[in-house]
Amino acid sequence: MNRALRYATVGVIAVSLLGGGTAAAFAVPKDLHSSASVVATAPAAASLTAKASATRVNAWQEFRISGDAKGLKAGTKVTVQQKQGTKWVSLPAQTPVNRTGTYSVRVKLGIKGVNQLRMGAGSTVSPVVQVTVR
Template structure:
């Protein structure tokens, strides 16, 4: 068999296999997953809530920030973050998430004025909580 005939035969076989494979892919759409089934299987997005026990405190007076952690594994440490200028800085105040998804962190602040705080766990952060220090 000459070379041209072999190439033509291989080409015809390849085209028929591709056409048959794509036809089989579209032949039974009822067996494909629906988008609703795929969305239902996706894990819930992680989220954090935060609430301070006091909105105004004296310098270095202890207060608590507590809240709920959804989609975050029990035992994961949450950290208090404070806005300093344009950056968020992690403070040395941490607490683990308990088995019910709750946490409570003791905090003391010395920076007088309105402090913007949030809770962080990895890339998940809570809404900002404001506490005024006198």
């Protein structure tokens, strides 16, 4: 269905609902270039995976966190988040999702001990990865 027809359909339904009608009173038009009916599909839920290149590092030693970003557009920024106390804090380490749906970011940590990290893009977050800093 072309864009103008979609906007017109949405406008008619919105006016109907605001005027007290029901959306069911309007038929969804068929695509003008096809005999198939229009099928509405929900967008896939976004998800992130994360894997650290090392589980034990020295203070300020560089390592990488990489993973897959499903349901996120290429160019979407993913940010490293660190659990500090009870809060998740975004670190100044971020990278865009590439066109194949993957990412890789370099990270350096100075807080000694077990660090809990995850990747975040908006409300989408990865599972937690742990990196111990010596």
